[in-house]
Amino acid sequence: MSIAILDDNQLNSAEPILSEAGFGAMETSRGNLPLAALDLDVEIVGLIARVKLKQRYYNTHTQPLEATYIFPLPDRGAVRGFKMTVNGRVITGEIKERGQARREYDEAISAGKSASIVEEERPDTFTMRVGNIPPTAFAEVELELVMPLVWRAGEATFRFPLVVAPRYVPGMPLPGGQVGTGISPDTDAAPDASRISPPVLLPGFPNPVSLSIDCSIDGAGLEVQNIASSLHAITSGKSGSKHLIRINPGERVNRDFILRFQTSGAELGSSLTVIPDSDSDKEATFIMTLMPPMSAVDMRRPRDVVFVLDRSGSMQGWKMVAARRAVGRMIDSLDAIDRFEVLAFDTVIETFEDTPTLKEATNRARYRNVEWISKVEARGGTEIAPSMETALKLLSDRSRERHVVLVTDGQVGNEDQILKHVKKHNHGARVFTVGIDRAVNAGFLNRLAQETGALSELVESEDRLDEVMDSIHAMIEAPLLRQIKLGFDGATLIPDSLTPREPLTLFAGSPLQVMGRLSLNGEVRARVRAAGRSGELIEEVVASSSTSDTAFSAVWARAQLRKLEDRDVVEGHSSNRNKIIELSLKHKVLCRHTAFVAVDHSSSVEGKLLQVTQPVEQPDGWDSDGFGGGMALMSAAPQQGAYTQSGVMPPLPGSPLPRHSPASPAMYSKERKAESAAAPRKKSLLGTLTSFFSSDGFSEETEASEISEDAEVNELKILWQTLLNLLDLGSLDETLRSELEDVLEEIEAGTANTLEDLMAHLNAIAQQHGIKTDTEPAAESLEELEALAPVSLDVAFSAVLREIRRRLP
Incomplete structure (x- = not known):
């Protein structure tokens, strides 16, 4: 069976529902997902949409429904x-x-009133809650x-994202309940x-949402030519x-909608x-567009450029190919x-040579690094920081230009932490960002570039990469104009009304x-x-x-709110919180500290x-x-109360678990086996384990930050989970798997979380099943590990992995 997208007449004449689909249902005759349709109506005039x-x-x-999206x-x-509308x-x-x-909103829901609320979580990520939708009824928000369009080199781009992609979330779990209903702690x-x-549909799920654009x-006043959509028909x-454009029927809500025209x-x-x-003739908002001067001196200055290449699990496939080419x-x-x-990074940083250092861009150096x-x-x-x-x-x-x-x-959840980290360690360098994805985290990449006075370029395909390489090359040249004063x-x-912030x-x-404000x-x-x-003075007078x-x-207010x-x-x-709220309410523009709420007081609904x-x-x-990285695929099924992780499918092969992912410890416990019976357990490896087990050695020279004792215990839990996945890859019987998982549960319960306990457990299990091993753990190895762990996490992992590899062929 498949989910049918019904029209209004079919839905209005639908029979009452007497039973619900079971947990984890992939499809039903009537569908069990609340979001039926997304309709986008776009009017572009000039370069404003x-x-x-x-x-x-x-x-x-x-029964009454509350949908969270x-x-x-x-x-x-x-x-x-x-x-x-309800x-x-x-x-x-x-x-x-x-x-x-x-x-x-909460008071309205408790009173049985239909209500909705929309809140901003990130500059490009929002939460909608629509509550007390009556049975068999529609609610529309x-x-x-x-928004301004991006315009470069005679080409305008309208980009509208349609799906929030899974994001890597580092850090230690916070105590207490979760603040949202998503899948990442x-x-x-x-x-x-x-x-x-948000939970992610299992692969192969029928198209659940009707999309129209x-x-x-x-x-x-501008002639519009060569209109093209790069990802949708x-x-x-x-x-x-x-010019009128309509998306073809059947297109899916799984990638950005991108429309370009010359x-x-x-x-x-x-x-x-x-x-x-409108309420005063004494103040105004202004928007100024400064075009590159035609007479600018083309003087090349020496540059120091560090390329930071994301090689994390989410970059697999065409994205990794495009990133390497770029x-x-x-x-x-x-x-x-x-x-x-x-610098190529995931949970560790690698370079062509052992120690990161700036090298002269000779033909030999460029060739060897490109080959690497x-x-x-x-x-x-995705450990960006x-x-x-x-x-x-x-x-x-x-x-030099830096x-x-x-x-x-850009698929990370700790954007604020990274932004703060870059600000702390940056002393005047510009951070240019090249986003490669069909559902790119544009908000984060734009914030990072703008904070440092740089630019961001987004690429949704390998073909598009070829088209924008000239633009990307131009980004890393010296600015045509600097120290711009108005x-x-x-x-x-x-x-303090100017955006972006100075220096321009x-x-x-x-x-x-x-943009800014004028008296x-x-x-x-x-x-x-x-x-x-070359330092020459450039002057221009612009009439208004x-x-x-x-x-x-509204466009200025949005930019100013994000700046603050x-x-x-x-x-x-x-x-700036009070200033932000005041500005948001004055211009009626949504921000992190405000929300839109609508309540229908005319009637009430009853039922749980x-x-x-x-x-x-x-x-x-x-x-x-x-x-990978704690990002899980989810089955689609309604539950009572907040959305739980009981439908999690573990990360799939080739997607290493992050060392710091708090989502990992609960992901492989025994109780998850029955729930995922329809989808066999998948395996996942740490990026560091991938390197170690595919080679004869493991680099101990990777610098890592200091970690606390509690953090070390958490890292060892993740290490053991990864070991279980490794063993799962082999032809081990179910009894051995079960025993290894019992050990994991002891570790998670805190009853066997010392290094010596872990090695002893592994040793005993290996001996019981006839796996070649020494008679006891190597004391000197454990002592070395205990001494190194507080200093260098990578060295600690290296010692543990070497010992495990020695015991389990």
């Missing part, structure tokens, strides 16, 4: 409108402080947002991991001067648009006056968009002063035009509330064995 996103939920059950939105999109009644949502909005590195980790494009036409027909120069406040081609573009290094990169394969977890720290420490020579180029899919005639810049820089091929006192024009590549379109003000939020993140406090977290599709282009 206005979007209405409708999510339609249907309660197939005999973790979904993405464009990170630069300003959510400024919300409404809910049983034919339309309720306009209100934006309120987040705690107040949650209280109103609509979000209204505005909250940790000290990502305290809200359970709010950004309608888009119109009005060039507003579309049908296009024209109505007057507007612009021509008008000479594009720097521009300044002023938007006076880094290789950037290395080939370096000159002899440049210096470079390449071509053999890098995906494995392990240590690799970024290593890269930034290499860039200390302030007399760049880090991070090539990754002055105004007829207005005064309101302090402009790169070849990429216009710089600057008006006359006719406005801008004066731009900047330094060129005015508009009453509030979309521009990131400032609190990198500075480690929340001093059924709670379901909507699973999402496996991202397109991800190998099934790319779900």
